[in-house]
């Protein structure tokens with residue numbers, strides 16, 4: 001993908017967009033067969049993915065455009081049912097592109113496994129005993145998954161915590177062993193669970209306790225991805241609002257979310273509006289990413305904003321987002337779901353770390369899109385205009401009626417299903 005800047009994409013028909021992407025060498029004929037077939041996820045494949053299958057559940061797949069991240073262009077597949085998300089991400093990506101693009105980084109690719117030990121006679125003594133055997137335990141974990149080590153990954157560290165140390169603690173004391181594993185390009189849940197389970201007998205012998213849970217933590221705080229953007233105020237100017245007014249409005253909106261969990265949860269939902277569609281389109285586990293993101297937002301004891309927005313001495317708006325990113329480019333359903341495979345091809349990322357960085361950049365863009373709208377015209381103007389087509393369809397409009405009714409709803413500033421039903425009846429007369 002040479003460029004993610006495709007002017008006029010929004011105004012094309014679906015067929016024109018597909019043809020254009022084919023001429024841009026984004027697809028091959030085999031790819032298009034999957035994407036355009038009536039059954040992009042064959043029922044047979046679905047039946048092998050989960051239990052009690054009766055069909056599949058399609059979502060719209062759109063492309064987030066204009067993204068430039070660390071100097072590389074990305075067309076970003078986004079699977080989502082909510083209108084205005086893809087448009088808003090692409091709009092902000094264009095602004096950020098004109099400001100030099102997003103910069104991103106990761107802290108590494110290390111996922112966390114947890115092993116719970118109860119019933120030890122002296123938790124402090126066994127903690128020391130486990131730490132003494134740290135290297136042996138790491139070797140044992142790696143022996144349970146040699147192919148990962150051959151790829152350059154594997155277990156690399158181990159920590160021990162004692163929970164409920166206080167004698168008046170409501171719950172019993174326990175030893176929690178954290179196993180840190182470089183899972184390379186896999187999300188790594190099954191890899192880590194296999195390793196943690198393999199260590200259980202050795203740990204029981206070492207501690208004299210009983211091992212209960214042996215499972216991945218969905219808060220992988222050694223697998224963080226970060227995105228940053230620096231935007232001169234003149235790029236933020238919109239309608240009657242100066243760039244400085246937009247910038248200050250965004251910062252005030254952030255300060256509200258940073259101070260109030262009731263606002264933070266909606267602010268963060270807006271960030272996940274960008275993140276989940278990419279996680280879903282790429283066949284990743286969005287429940288894992290959601291759970292980790294919200295845990296990270298509460299890491300200092302109060303649930304707060306996932307992003308930060310500030311201004312520098314030159315008056316530029318600075319946005320930053322850091323989140324755990326337990327996503328992969330292999331494993332799980334990624335190599336099974338035909339559209340997920342195609343999404344990876346369209347994204348053209350070379351590693352799980354790169355995918356994580358793209359995803360946080362989309363989250364940061366989505367947050368700015370929402371805050372910019374909230375700080376200026378309000379969210380409804382743009383959102384409802386895009387929502388009007390869904391309202392028209394919900395009211396029974398079909399074919400050319402959809403555009404006509406959606407336009408009337410916007411003109412009459414009444415984007416409601418009741419009003420749309422009246423217009424459908426009027427149209428049919």
Ligand code: NDP
Pocket residue numbers: 147148151183184185186187188189190191192193216218285288328330331332333
């Ligand atoms: P897999 O079990 O599919 O393991 C990934 C496999 O990919 C590895 O076994 C490896 O096979 C292969 N592989 C090929 N190339 C690479 C590479 N470059 N880097 C790493 N591995 C590579 O998936 P995961 O362990 O990632 O688990 C993800 C799945 O687990 C998701 O579907 C998730 O929903 C689910 N899950 C989630 C849980 C949670 O979030 N709490 C709990 C349990 C499951 P080999 O080495 O054998 O060649």
